[in-house]
Amino acid sequence: MNIIACVKQVPDTEAQIKVKADGSGIEEGQIKWVMNPYDEFGVEEALKLKEKNGGDVTIVSVGPARAMETIRTALAMGADKGVHICDPAFDNADAYVIANALAAVIKTLPHDIIFCGQRAIDDDAGQVGAMLAEALGLPQLTLVTKLEFAGASVKVIRPIEGAQLSIETALPCIVTAQKGLNEPRYASLPGIMKAKKKPVDVKNAAALGIPTDAKAKVAKTIPPPARPPGKIVCGDDPAQKAAELGRLLREEAKAI
Amino acid sequence: MKEHEFFVGSEGREVFWNIPLPAFEIILFALTAVALAIFAYGVYRRWQMWKAMGKPEMRLDNIKERVKIVLAEVFLQKKVLKDPYPGVMHALIFFGFFVLIFGAAFDAGQHHVTEPLFSWTFLKGNFYLVFSFLMDLFGLFVLIGVVIALDRRFVKKPDRLGYRGTLDTTPDDVIVLLLIGAIIVTGFIAEALRIYVTNPSWEVWSFVGWLLSRTFTGVELDTARTLHQVIWWVHAALGLGFIAYIPYSRLLHIITTPANHFLTSFKPTGYIEPIRDFENAEAFGVGQLEEFTWKQIFDSDACTRCGRCQDGCPAYLTGKPLSPKKLVQDIKTYWLEKCPDPLKAMVAAKLAGAPAEGDAPAEETPAKALVGEVIDLHELWACTNCMYCMENCSSSIEHVPKIIDMRRYKVLTEADFSPELQLSCRNMENNSNPWGVGAHVRGDWAKELGVKTLAEDPNVEYLFYVGCSGSFDDRGKKISIAFAKILQEAGVSFGILGTEEGCCGDSAMRCGNEYLFQTLAQANIDVMNGYGVKKIIAICPHGYNALKKDYPNFGGNFEVYHHTEIIAKLIADRKIKLNEPLKGRFVYHDSCFLGRYNKIYDAPRQILKAIPGIDVVEMERKLEKSFCCGAGGARMWMEEDIGERINNARTKQAIEAGADMIAVGCPFCLTMMSDGIKDNHKEETMQAWDLAELVVKAMGREEVKPPVDTCAV
Numbered sequence: 017m018n019i020i021a022c023v024k025q026v027p028d029t030e031a032q033i034k035v036k037a038d039g040s041g042i043e044e045g046q047i048k049w050v051m052n053p054y055d056e057f058g059v060e061e062a063l064k065l066k067e068k069n070g071g072d073v074t075i076v077s078v079g080p081a082r083a084m085e086t087i088r089t090a091l092a093m094g095a096d097k098g099v100h101i102c103d104p105a106f107d108n109a110d111a112y113v114i115a116n117a118l119a120a121v122i123k124t125l126p127h128d129i130i131f132c133g134q135r136a137i138d139d140d141a142g143q144v145g146a147m148l149a150e151a152l153g154l155p156q157l158t159l160v161t162k163l164e165f166a167g168a169s170v171k172v173i174r175p176i177e178g179a180q181l182s183i184e185t186a187l188p189c190i191v192t193a194q195k196g197l198n199e200p201r202y203a204s205l206p207g208i209m210k211a212k213k214k215p216v217d218v219k220n221a222a223a224l225g226i227p228t229d230a231k232a233k234v235a236k237t238i239p240p241p242a243r244p245p246g247k248i249v250c251g252d253d254p255a256q257k258a259a260e261l262g263r264l265l266r267e268e269a270k271a272i
Numbered sequence: 273m274k275e276h277e278f279f280v281g282s283e284g285r286e287v288f289w290n291i292p293l294p295a296f297e298i299i300l301f302a303l304t305a306v307a308l309a310i311f312a313y314g315v316y317r318r319w320q321m322w323k324a325m326g327k328p329e330m331r332l333d334n335i336k337e338r339v340k341i342v343l344a345e346v347f348l349q350k351k352v353l354k355d356p357y358p359g360v361m362h363a364l365i366f367f368g369f370f371v372l373i374f375g376a377a378f379d380a381g382q383h384h385v386t387e388p389l390f391s392w393t394f395l396k397g398n399f400y401l402v403f404s405f406l407m408d409l410f411g412l413f414v415l416i417g418v419v420i421a422l423d424r425r426f427v428k429k430p431d432r433l434g435y436r437g438t439l440d441t442t443p444d445d446v447i448v449l450l451l452i453g454a455i456i457v458t459g460f461i462a463e464a465l466r467i468y469v470t471n472p473s474w475e476v477w478s479f480v481g482w483l484l485s486r487t488f489t490g491v492e493l494d495t496a497r498t499l500h501q502v503i504w505w506v507h508a509a510l511g512l513g514f515i516a517y518i519p520y521s522r523l524l525h526i527i528t529t530p531a532n533h534f535l536t537s538f539k540p541t542g543y544i545e546p547i548r549d550f551e552n553a554e555a556f557g558v559g560q561l562e563e564f565t566w567k568q569i570f571d572s573d574a575c576t577r578c579g580r581c582q583d584g585c586p587a588y589l590t591g592k593p594l595s596p597k598k599l600v601q602d603i604k605t606y607w608l609e610k611c612p613d614p615l616k617a618m619v620a621a622k623l624a625g626a627p628a629e630g631d632a633p634a635e636e637t638p639a640k641a642l643v644g645e646v647i648d649l650h651e652l653w654a655c656t657n658c659m660y661c662m663e664n665c666s667s668s669i670e671h672v673p674k675i676i677d678m679r680r681y682k683v684l685t686e687a688d689f690s691p692e693l694q695l696s697c698r699n700m701e702n703n704s705n706p707w708g709v710g711a712h713v714r715g716d717w718a719k720e721l722g723v724k725t726l727a728e729d730p731n732v733e734y735l736f737y738v739g740c741s742g743s744f745d746d747r748g749k750k751i752s753i754a755f756a757k758i759l760q761e762a763g764v765s766f767g768i769l770g771t772e773e774g775c776c777g778d779s780a781m782r783c784g785n786e787y788l789f790q791t792l793a794q795a796n797i798d799v800m801n802g803y804g805v806k807k808i809i810a811i812c813p814h815g816y817n818a819l820k821k822d823y824p825n826f827g828g829n830f831e832v833y834h835h836t837e838i839i840a841k842l843i844a845d846r847k848i849k850l851n852e853p854l855k856g857r858f859v860y861h862d863s864c865f866l867g868r869y870n871k872i873y874d875a876p877r878q879i880l881k882a883i884p885g886i887d888v889v890e891m892e893r894k895l896e897k898s899f900c901c902g903a904g905g906a907r908m909w910m911e912e913d914i915g916e917r918i919n920n921a922r923t924k925q926a927i928e929a930g931a932d933m934i935a936v937g938c939p940f941c942l943t944m945m946s947d948g949i950k951d952n953h954k955e956e957t958m959q960a961w962d963l964a965e966l967v968v969k970a971m972g973r974e975e976v977k978p979p980v981d982t983c984a985v
Contacts, residue, residue, distance in 0.1 A: 030710035048702050048703065208787070
């Protein structure tokens with residue numbers, strides 16, 4: 017079984033995000049980069065499928081040189097090989113360009129099932145999985161929380177408001193992973209060591225022969241407005257504290 | 273053999289009185305030879321077994337120190353006697369037997385060596401009288417020891433002689449006790465019969481035999497002679513049987529326990545040997561018995577099942593499946609199953625026509641996983657690394673490194689460990705702290721205090737290594753602030769690393785994630801060495817211990833202090849003055865990583881003593897017998913879902929001591945004790961404080977807040 021998992025390197029959720037002074041993006045210097053958590057669910061599911069049914073798992077990622085770490089992380093978890101699409105031409109790529117780049121690589125690889133995260137936690141666009149399905153002309157199963165493999169088809173669960181859908185499709189297909197699909201594994205140390213020697217193909221835009229012009233451009237990145245500081249009423253006497261709280265709510269917050 | 277003349281002024285006795293020589297002597301020699309041969313074979317076979325398995329480990333350096341340890345632990349019974357009742361029991365038997373063996377050696381020495389060769393007898397006169405007295409006295413000691421042992425094993429039945437209420441007494445335990453008792457009793461009877469027949473006045477010095485001989489009044493002398501011969505042979509046979517039985521019974525500890533003391537580790541308490549090669553190993557830690565070192569396996573053969581370890585194990589005492597004794601015994605049982613029997617191997621090799629030399633193939637034993645089957649995973653993960661077992665083991669057994677080795681296997685090789693611990697590990701990887709708070713806020717606590725980072729001013733005497741609790745945990749930050757204020761008030765020159773500081777890695781190391789630990793340690797060491805740091809103060813005993821003992825392995829050689837040491841010194845040097853009286857009955861809870869790991873027991877108590885206005889009480893479990901808070905060994909980051917919570921049990925001990933304030937010197941302990949106070953529903957009347965916080969209050973440096981105040985978040 018040929019399984020593909022697409023991954024994106026994103027800032028750690030706890031990282032301090034500072035917008036560049038000119039609004040052209042964020043400052044990357046101090047950021048700790050990690051694998052997009054939703055992509056991690058995809059990688060885990062890919063590895064589970066492989067362990068159960070045999071085959072191999074290929075990791076595909078678009079990103080700058082540092083994204084190699086994330087590919088290695090997935091290889092350490094147990095994936096077999098990687099493709100790193102790395103070209104400065106993709107620096108300002110939008111979802112459309114990324115999806116096409118991924119599609120260009122995946123077309124050259126045998127693929128029965130392709131996993132993406134349902135969205136990346138950095139720009140929260142949630143478009144790549146769907147666009148990739150279009151580009152490849154494959155059925156797409158989005159926001160999947162459970163997956164059952166049955167030979168030539170898969171059956172998945174997709175929660176919706178107040179119910180859940182059970183959807184089936186023939187392979188090959190694209191699955192976008194949602195939280196709840198699985199608990200991603202912790203890479204073993206032998207896995208980490210082996211990952212260093214696993215093959216990763218590095219491809220540039222020219223090699224893929226695809227356009228790199230973004231259809232949508234980020235005009236400006238603006239930090240959220242500073243939140244007015246909250247207040248905590250401190251003190252030892254509950255009655256006095258309650259009185260002070262009441263006063264603040266009435267006079268300052270004008271809530272009562 | 274010439275007749276001796278014994279009379280008042282030349283008191284003594286004939287060594288082989290009533291024993292027809294030389295016929296009986298020949299039989300006795302033959303029996304002795306058989307007993308020694310059985311003994312020698314048993315020891316040889318065991319020796320082969322000790323050699324058969326395990327990785328190499330050097331434990332034969334520094335022989336002089338090793339001999340000293342054997343003298344203290346074996347001949348002075350130092351650790352054995354720390355527990356008075358069973359200690360005295362063992363000491364009575366040990367010293368008794370020791371002296372009696374000398375007695376037998378004197379008898380044999382005179383009879384077979386000095387008299388035939390030099391016509392010199394020394395068992396006479398006053399020397400004989402004292403000798404007789406001592407023999408009887410120490411014989412009596414052994415008997416008392418045996419009675420106490422029987423009373424403990426069959427009447428008192430302390431929990432530590434079993435596991436969860438089930439005694440682990442084996443037939444061997446009973447045989448050994450009765451054998452020892454019988455040797456002494458038959459010895460006394462034989463002596464009494466001899467005294468009864470020969471009746472010399474000076475034998476009143478052999479007071480037990482003398483008193484016993486009085487009970488034979490009326491017995492025909494000939495009957496007494498016959499009876500004496502019978503008893504004498506029984507006594508001799510039991511004595512020889514004892515020797516032969518040693519290697520096949522718990523008596524083997526006569527050899528293995530002193531040997532284990534001799535083979536003790538000279539590394540600092542709690543030191544864990546780092547994994548030195550990550551690149552080329554296929555597996556990490558210990559997943560198979562033979563991946564232990566020979567010494568780690570030998571340990572289990574030195575265990576006497578005394579249960580001292582179990583008596584203070586926080587996991588065991590709160591109902592977790594772990595008992596250090598059981599763990600060691602389970603390893604031993606598995607070793608006995610798995611270890612190739614050298615005799616069988618030799619026979620098999622002979623039958624197969626192969627040379628008997630060399631390593632014979634191991635016996636076919638069903639494959640059992642060491643970790644998971646021999647040692648249950650709940651046992652493995654219940655350990656808090658508190659070091660009670662190792663500190664109190666009277667056989668110098670090293671439990672904790674075995675546990676960490678097995679955890680390493682689970683974490684590094686199999687990556688099979690609890691999800692909450694995986695999360696903590698990821699947090700340490702991504703944000704260099706187990707909480708997973710953004711690494712960029714690490715130095716924020718110090719912003720309003722004017723504490724400088726080494727980047728701002730590297731020319732300071734001390735680096736204050738704050739650690740994760742002191743940087744990210746809201747309560748922990750208060751300790752950092754308090755300690756920084758103390759240093760500022762005392763005019764100590766110090767700085768912090770701010771965002772350049774990283775997690776010390778203790779939790780990673782102790783959960784078995786050695787790879788992560790070394791990554792974290794190396795990052796800190798590189799920064800510290802980059803600033804030329806020499807002296808470091810830590811407020812967390814975990815960081816203190818790791819920096820002091822483990823960082824030197826990776827090029828981090830610093831003088832490391834705990835903040836209680838520094839504060840105690842500042843008080844003693846009158847650099848800070850504690851004039852503001854506080855209120856409360858305080859109890860100090862010994863942090864394991866401060867106490868047992870680093871023997872810092874006095875400094876925290878000196879600080880408490882210097883605070884005016886307070887009462888200080890002690891808990892029953894204190895100092896080297898202190899009870900863990902439950903957070904060590906990376907337990908801080910794991911669910912505790914079996915039995916009672918360790919921190920609640922410890923808090924109860926503080927309540928029982930009559931305290932309404934718990935003083936600690938560790939942020940992990942502070943969290944655990946604070947939670948314990950809440951769980952014991954004492955939050956209205958009881959509080960937990962770090963000593964630094966108390967000192968700041970007593971210095972009158974705590975900010976005086978208005979009764980009601982609002983502060984920004």
